[in-house]
Amino acid sequence: MAEAFQHHWGQVYESCNPHEMNHLVIDSIDRAAGTAKVSFPGGRGGRDRNRRRRTIKLSSLHPTGMTRTGSRRRSGYRLMCDHPKPGQEMCGICYYYFDRADLNSSECCQPCAEWLEQKFPTHAPDQ
Numbered sequence: 001m002a003e004a005f006q007h008h009w010g011q012v013y014e015s016c017n018p019h020e021m022n023h024l025v026i027d028s029i030d031r032a033a034g035t036a037k038v039s040f041p042g043g044r045g046g047r048d049r050n051r052r053r054r055t056i057k058l059s060s061l062h063p064t065g066m067t068r069t070g071s072r073r074r075s076g077y078r079l080m081c082d083h084p085k086p087g088q089e090m091c092g093i094c095y096y097y098f099d100r101a102d103l104n105s106s107e108c109c110q111p112c113a114e115w116l117e118q119k120f121p122t123h124a125p126d127q
Contacts, residue, residue, distance in 0.1 A: 005063040007036060010084050012095050013077035016065050023095050024077060026061075027053070034058050041095050 006048040007029055024038040039053045056077075065078040073086040079098045088097040104113050 007058055007061055008083040009078060010082075010097075011061075012041070012081040012090075012097075013038075013061055014080045016073035016076050016078050017076070022077075024081065025090075026097075029058070031058075033041075036061065041090065041092075069102070111113070 007026060009026055009028065011026050013024050023039065024040055026036045027039050028037045030036070034057060035055050036058055037053065038056050039066050042083050043127075051073070053056040054113055060076040062073060062078050065073050069075055079083055084090070084097040087099055089103055089107065091103065091107070093108045093116070096109065098109045102109060106113070108116070
């Protein structure tokens, strides 16, 4: 039998609405009330989550972007990244957790750093 889905501190969710690009992170959970306090990652290294905190119902936080009938969800949030393991930090661009050693000085992961370099190449000074 499959294990029931559990909400945990630090889980990252992304919007199921295709017109929104919102991500949120669980800061705390009140299981008795069926709610979670969440914040929206952004700012320095994805850790400055002081922008727009709110309370959301746990029933709006889903393990996948699909319903039981196989249709795509159009509301709520789907799990994107599970809670961090000890020693992990959030990438400030993709919002996935990585070991601290795998984040560069800009606090982004190697794949994001490579993407940034391709998208916005730095030019060597003229000699």
